[in-house]
Amino acid sequence: MSPARTGRSALPPAILLMGPTASGKTDLAIALSERFPLEIVSVDSALVFRDMNLGTAKPDAATLKAFPHHLVDIIGPEEAYSAAQFVADASRLIGEINARGRVPLLVGGTMLYFRALQAGLADLPAADPATRAAIDAEAQERGWPALHAELAKLDPATAARLAPNDQQRIQRALEICRVSGQPMSALLAQQAAPPVADALALGLLPSARSVLAERIGTRFKAMLAAGLEDEVADLRARYRLHPGLPSMRCVGYRQVWEAQDGLYPRGELLDRGSAATRQLAKRQLTWMNNTLRPETFDCLAGDLEISVAARVDQFLAGAARRG
Template identity: 35%
Template sequence: MNAPKTIKTAIIVAGPTCSGKSALALDLARRFNGTIINADSMQVYRDLRILTARPDDADEAAAPHRLYGVLDAAVPGSVAWWRSEALREMEEAWAVGRIPILCGGTGMYLRALTDGLVEVPDPGDAARTEARGLAEEIGPEALHARLTEVDPETASGLRPNDTQRISRAWEVWTGTGHGLAWWRSQPGLPPAPCRFVSVQLDPEREGLRRAIDFRFGQMLEAGALEEVSSLLERGLDPVLPAMRAHGVPELTAVLRGEESIEEAQKSAVLSIGRYTRRQATWFRHHALGKEGDAMISLRRYTHYAQDSESHYEKIENFISERVDAVAVSS
């Protein structure tokens, strides 16, 4: 009989913005001796603690939190960068007997771990400069039309007003000679060397909308306008991801005297609501895991933090059955 070995296991807590992921991840970290690893593409920026609803000091004192506020707003994050950092943090957690808990709503980040990732070559500074220049000169819709002519497969998966992703697609096509869709079809980096147990939250629409509105009001009271003012003082490139975070364009309009604070809140809540619909649709169509992993999807409830008592026992039992019994014979 061979000696028992431990299967490396990680927990995923995923779902749309404002669905209560952070509260659930913290409860699970206390129960399963976990280290919470950020899987939200905006919460990596240290300049946006308020507007991205990063965990507060009390939460960070209750359980280890990693990859929150680690990038300057001037540095564009990427899925490849995040995957490398997340794997490093996961290994460090396992090394000290903790379970990594990946918490966030950026599906492409999470799938880079569960399914692997194709590495796209650096298109070069010239291609980046051209893409940004065109996006500013002719606008995202016109650039999307050009992309459709040369790389229709990639263009078909992009919204015509998504400046950041259209610029990225154009620079990759220009700088590498192949489109993003082509690169993504090539062999790439393997999935993370572990088993995943995933919890995907999917609240009902009206309850989520109320939660978004309430949270944005809290952000304003906590100093979100001042946070955006400090960010604008840096004079950063407006196409950087941090400059396009939810709430930043709307509060920028307030600071420029173009909108009232009430109008900005209404616009931001509507924008975040549309984004959460896209997130929810994505998660419904993309299982976070591979064969042998486990997943539970909780749907049609108001909000985890509000309904935690009725839902936590179900989630805990589901995870306990899979995490507490990880010792097997090799």
């Protein structure tokens, strides 16, 4: 999906808009949709879940009615959704939206989904229950930071983009190393896939990370004030959930679950949730800077909408000429 690829004029156009949490992606996507014939496709592994609204910063019902978002509210919180499913769904939607004479605007912060769409999915080994159990046992004895340090020796590229307490991803990366004998980063680098669209990739980066951190803290405080704890309690009452599910591993939901289970005082929830969200933003920025490398815009700039709209207008004009 790079501009350098041959045959891109024969591919349908698409716009990718990525950025860390709290960078203003949704507001910008809506503003662009008011200017251009676009349809929004969510690239967010949390927005796929029904009834998870506050902690995912899901657009409200009025916004979703005025600006429909594909791939939002498509599964229950007790289910799972994979990168492979996303690629299949997004590829189908790109074709359908272009057939309607419109252009898909793929918006979100799940960088693995963007990478999978652009470069394909690697042929990674299947889950190995025995290996996972062994890793979990080691984590209980030594702690996840120690396993992160081990991963840094085996697969420094993958470890660099993971937080020392990112249990799920550290476990998977170590599992791949032990089962295949190769680092996950090397396996991912081997995979290539033909592009599905002539895509313009745009990224929102903060010129001052401290300002983004302030936004994150303010937003998580607002989520709590709006009733995030009640939302999690309601989810636990309505669905058969456990803390290992992807839905309950989402930032914010995991911290509320732990507080509700008494793993730490509720008074620490704001700080813990904000810190976890800042770590998420850091991982997202690492993905963007080191792997995805989109054209970047300062998400804190006063003229952000004007600058991005000008680039989109240029891209769509070129796509119309090529088409």
